Amino acid sequence: MATALRVENLKVYYFTTRGVVKAVDGVSFVVDEGDVLGVAGESGSGKSTLGYAILGLVPPPGRIVGGRVILDDIELTALSEDELRKIRWSKVSMVFQGALNILNPVMRIGDQMAEILIHHKGISKEEALKVVREHLRMVGLPLDVVKRYPHELSGGMKQRVVIAMALLLKPRLVIADEPTTALDVVIQAQIMNLLKQLKEEEKLSMIFITHDLSLIAEIANKIAIMYAGKIVELGSSEDVYAKPLHPYTQSLLNSIPSIKQRKRLSWIPGAPPDLRDPPPGCRFHPRCPFAMDVCRREEPPFIEIEKGHYTSCWLYLKK
Numbered sequence: 001m002a003t004a005l006r007v008e009n010l011k012v013y014y015f016t017t018r019g020v021v022k023a024v025d026g027v028s029f030v031v032d033e034g035d036v037l038g039v040a041g042e043s044g045s046g047k048s049t050l051g052y053a054i055l056g057l058v059p060p061p062g063r064i065v066g067g068r069v070i071l072d073d074i075e076l077t078a079l080s081e082d083e084l085r086k087i088r089w090s091k092v093s094m095v096f097q098g099a100l101n102i103l104n105p106v107m108r109i110g111d112q113m114a115e116i117l118i119h120h121k122g123i124s125k126e127e128a129l130k131v132v133r134e135h136l137r138m139v140g141l142p143l144d145v146v147k148r149y150p151h152e153l154s155g156g157m158k159q160r161v162v163i164a165m166a167l168l169l170k171p172r173l174v175i176a177d178e179p180t181t182a183l184d185v186v187i188q189a190q191i192m193n194l195l196k197q198l199k200e201e202e203k204l205s206m207i208f209i210t211h212d213l214s215l216i217a218e219i220a221n222k223i224a225i226m227y228a229g230k231i232v233e234l235g236s237s238e239d240v241y242a243k244p245l246h247p248y249t250q251s252l253l254n255s256i257p258s259i260k261q262r263k264r265l266s267w268i269p270g271a272p273p274d275l276r277d278p279p280p281g282c283r284f285h286p287r288c289p290f291a292m293d294v295c296r297r298e299e300p301p302f303i304e305i306e307k308g309h310y311t312s313c314w315l316y317l318k319k
């Protein structure tokens, strides 16, 4: 299977007046064509920063300080802002966390969607509106939405608009950052069904970011677990659910009593570390029930334990 996205040793730091926040600190993974990679981890683990970095949209005072992002054969991390602007939305797009705010409140939905097409493709307004209507139909919205303003839509409808916008230029990869978090459970289920359907029909590759491991189980074929700026486990969904290797993943999975009962991942004792000064060795050691001496001293390498199933934990290495 062809590789859609390759992320190599990516580092993204925020240079704040109170210190350097190492939000993403040496992250590597691959998304193959048609893959949905679920990225899960507690609040502040660096999930959104990872998404922004892939699009070259890390907000100041943040910046990419190391590593590479390669989409198809294009090294995004080597492009100028102008070159990136051409690729954003057309080759890789993002449904942002709290995305409803990206809609312009004083512009009709049809006009703001058409503007993206006119800008990127140079087509006429009439042609653009035709494509807009096709996309609204695709995400299950009535066509009169074209004429409405954002405040005339429900939260679920707005989220569908934002998803339609992200797909407008048929990108190769869509990054969906907590696309259902602000929505009630019924609408959440509808949006999940929509994403699953689009994944099949449009043959999308996707990175699906969430707090909620039970949502990942519904849609992703691969899972990356993030802790304190690092991926600590990566593998197929089946393997990670059936045989979680990292103690942090095990705790996360224990925190969902059943796949149907959704719960935020907040019960694990202790708090994630301050990323300005993360603990030495394994960053999870202050909260890990299995922590050994070596864990406090040396960072465990991220290695393949079984075929396609990676983790970084000294429990699996002789020391």
Ligand SMILES: Nc1ncnc2c1ncn2[C@@H]1O[C@H](COP(=O)(O)OP(=O)(O)OP(=O)(O)O)[C@@H](O)[C@H]1O
Residues within 6 Å of the ligand: 014, 016, 021, 023, 041, 042, 043, 044, 045, 046, 047, 048, 049, 050, 059, 060, 061, 062, 097, 211, 275
């Ligand atoms: N603009 C910023 N300036 C300084 N620090 C930031 C900024 N944005 C994020 N951070 C810090 O970077 C780290 C990672 O944040 P990020 O938003 O990527 O986490 P997240 O996993 O998406 O969290 P959540 O689940 O709450 O959305 C956190 O420590 C956060 O405080």
Ligand code: SF4
Residues within 6 Å of the ligand: 246, 247, 248, 282, 283, 284, 285, 288, 289, 290, 291, 292, 295, 300, 312, 313, 314, 315
């Ligand atoms: S390396 Fe040590 S502290 Fe870290 S998860 Fe493994 S056992 Fe726990």
Ligand SMILES: [Mg+2]
Residues within 6 Å of the ligand: 047, 048, 049, 097, 177
């Ligand atoms: Mg986030």
